[in-house]
Amino acid sequence: MNRMRQWTMLAMLIVIGVGARWAAADDTAQKLYDRVTPSLVVVQYVWQNELGRNELAGAGIVVSDDGLVATSLGLFSTQIPDAQMKDFKILIPRANGEPDELKATFEGRDERTNLAFLKAAEPRKDKKPWTPLKFEDVPAAIGDKITSVGMLPKLVAYKTYYMEATVAATLRGDVPQVLVGEGLAAASSPVFNADGKAIGMVAVSQAQALLINKPEALVSIQSPPKLYVPASDFLISFSDPPRAGHPLKLPWLGIPEMTGVAKAVADDLGLGDEPAIQVGDVIEDTPAAKAGLKQGDIIVKVNGQPLERGDQAQDLPGIFRRRMLRFKPGEKVTLSVLRDKGQPLTDIPVTLGEQPPQPDTAARFWADDMGFGVRDMVLIDNYVRKLAKDQKGVIVTVLRKSSAAESAGLHQEDLITQLNGQPVTDEAEFAKDYKAFRDDKPHEAVVLVVQRDGQETTVRIEPPQ
């Protein structure tokens, strides 16, 4: 059955290949294909979490001559703690035979551009130099012919393939994207214009498989993606990429909730056609709060410039957030806000802070015997749960199915505030006290007090016999 499917897929691919050859009457296509192929690699790593191991692999593009490889941030989800990722590899496909495997280091994520970076940690086995691909900010116009060269899934031996398409529309959601008529090679593949310049990267959408070592990857070939992100959106990553041990420091404003101002509201406020966003809420003690931004303020300008337009009002907060991410912590930004209808704009200078620690960087503890894992709280936990500022505790991150903890009624995302009648301060204390109790009284139940949706409840976990 599986074999059948593979053969069908292969047959389809041959058809695609033949079609492509026909389309490119001269040898331009072949030249591009030959030039680009050496820049395409596979990145692979192991996600070892509390419940098991997962091997993840996706397409990567060589971007510098020292073996730096760019790939999609989606492959290195921000939910995965760095400590759980290991055995990074760069696979260099070969025309005949298994790809060369090179050890690699994880250089980090760039949330400004939705890219992640790996770097080879050993010399190439074939002794060839790295062939970096240079992206350029060249806008594409409707009707332009473009091409893409991508990486086929593992099931078809990580071969590269070539596709042609026509620019159909330019879109402006959170991320600018270009829609094509026909179809593009797999996610994270480079896109070229008629001059052979790399002008974009195929967008990652949820419908298309990002992992190319899983059978689902074949779906991407059956229904190829149709959107790419123009290089203008991610060039910044190459001039200032994250480096191992030096994660990018992201700026922080402290406005977790914003809404794009709808046309009717803008008209009512006399804003006319100007794009604007409304501040939904401001977290206490953040740069925004300190600068005096308030709930309900309507932001109309950043550093004197109007906000970037989106296709819909609801895209505006995402566009604004991405715009803010491109500043540096410590930088001063002036936001012009409308506070009351009919009043002139108020300029509010804000000194951006540094983004506070995120859940994936919080310290974690895994109670294997009872089958639950916890992590330290971070600022955003406090905010979303509406907790008092000084509330302490640890958050349940993971539960093993049918474990003692799960059957006792512990839920993922529960905030544990007490362990055996003692208040929980942080992960380290919790781990210490938990282990001490289990060693001391292995047959006694662990009694936790947890907060869930604002309600407290007691959870008594019977130890496994």
Added chain:
Amino acid sequence: MIAKWRDWLRRRLEFEIVHLRSGYLMHSKKLVGHGGQHTLVRIINTFAGWRPGALGRIICCAALAGMLAGCAAAQAGADAPTTEPFPPATPQAVVAVSKQIFPAVVRIDVAQEIYRDGKRTVQRGIGSGVIIDDDGHILTNFHVAGRAAELYVTLYTKERVSAKLIGDDHWTDLAIIQMNANEVKAKNIKFTHVEFGESKTLIPGQDVMAIGTPFGLARTMTLGTVSNSERTFYDPNDPDGGMHIDEYETGEFSNWIQMDTPINPGNSGGPLVDMTGKLIGINTRGGGQNLNFAIPVDTAKEVIAKILATATPEKKGRVDRSDLGIDLMPLQDLEAFYSVDINHGVLVNNVERLGAAEKAGVKSQDILLSVDNKPTNVRFPEELAPTRKMIADIPIGTTVELTVKRGKQILHLTAVTLKLQSAVGEEKEYKDWGISAREVTRAYANEQQLDDAQGVVVTTMSGGYPAAEAELEPGDIIREVDGKPVTDLDEFTKLYDESRKSNEKNVLLNIQRGRARISAVLKMAD
């Protein structure tokens, strides 16, 4: 053929059991009401669920049920002791009781008020009821006749008369309606009323009969036995989950009678009687083919008395209860941990914000020992309902002494009870704007972690109307209309009416969505 039907029955049973379980495990924050709103299948037949072809299944279902009942009756007749007060279902007794009870049982055709797509509309359904006095008062379920806009009653004689909702109480899922006396007189209709029995003396194994209108099949009698007389649906994995029918909190103040008497959608509100023909319960829920549940008559007696005492020609009768705003948890296996004697006190699992106990200084993890010196001992889940009822029965606004144990200390705290509120507030339609909205009650605010109980919450919306155009969403809380604060549903209605009268072109709303505040403009049609 039979095998096929049996298969269908089994699948149906499995489905319903899965339904039941998922109802408990689910803890989604729905718009209103905490979680599993379809906890168990409610036994009301609605036209929405009526499909051609269903009748065939029902008949087969009934045939099987009849076979089962027949067996049970034969066995009961052969083996059961004949001593009172648990007379067995001898064939003679079954026939005698049927004859006695049928003239007191009615079919109820109802149009219940519901809000859908931003509009007030009705949903039609069929249920059952039992006549309780010579004035033509009929006891039924809240989920049958509560929120009724139209009511018709079909009697044993097959005559049909209109009826009126007298009062209801969703906490116990009971409602009282009354037949139109003039119509009864004009049509010269004769009826009898049921005799009340006692539910506290019920024992598992006792034979019982149910009469009702399953799937619209009026005057259907079925036979079975009490399986358990103090069933609770408390789930330690979801202590806050409780029980809901539709969105309404139900069953917190009494345990249930569980019986294997076959009941089906449409049986809801009908009587469960013992083999002397006395009313012992109101058939309410079915969890599967032989897992059925009735509200005990002892609960019903109190509710009837309260509803009839408060009902006036203008206003529905109701049951008022006190609330301390605490969530209680049985102490089983936790006694040593909290250093309390076995069967002494109850764990305060959660103290609600804005509640009476919070004001009195009660903290979660306290052990509540007594309320006004009445002990609150809950070791087992079955003891929760009686304790909750004891608190609920205190007159609203009473100052009570709460004795709590906190660590080694014994504290005497003073609380003033508040009126028990549902998370489901009063609802109205606002046609021109294309929304229906509900009062934000204290209970709703608590459940949704709102900072206060101000404003109204949008429940449903009509596409193409100003609110939908302005991208409002169900769950949004409207806090201001044209800059004026919305305190409650009455105030909102007032502001809506004013805005309509002034023919405003643009209405500026201030909306609370999650923690954000949003401005929205309703553009009114010319």
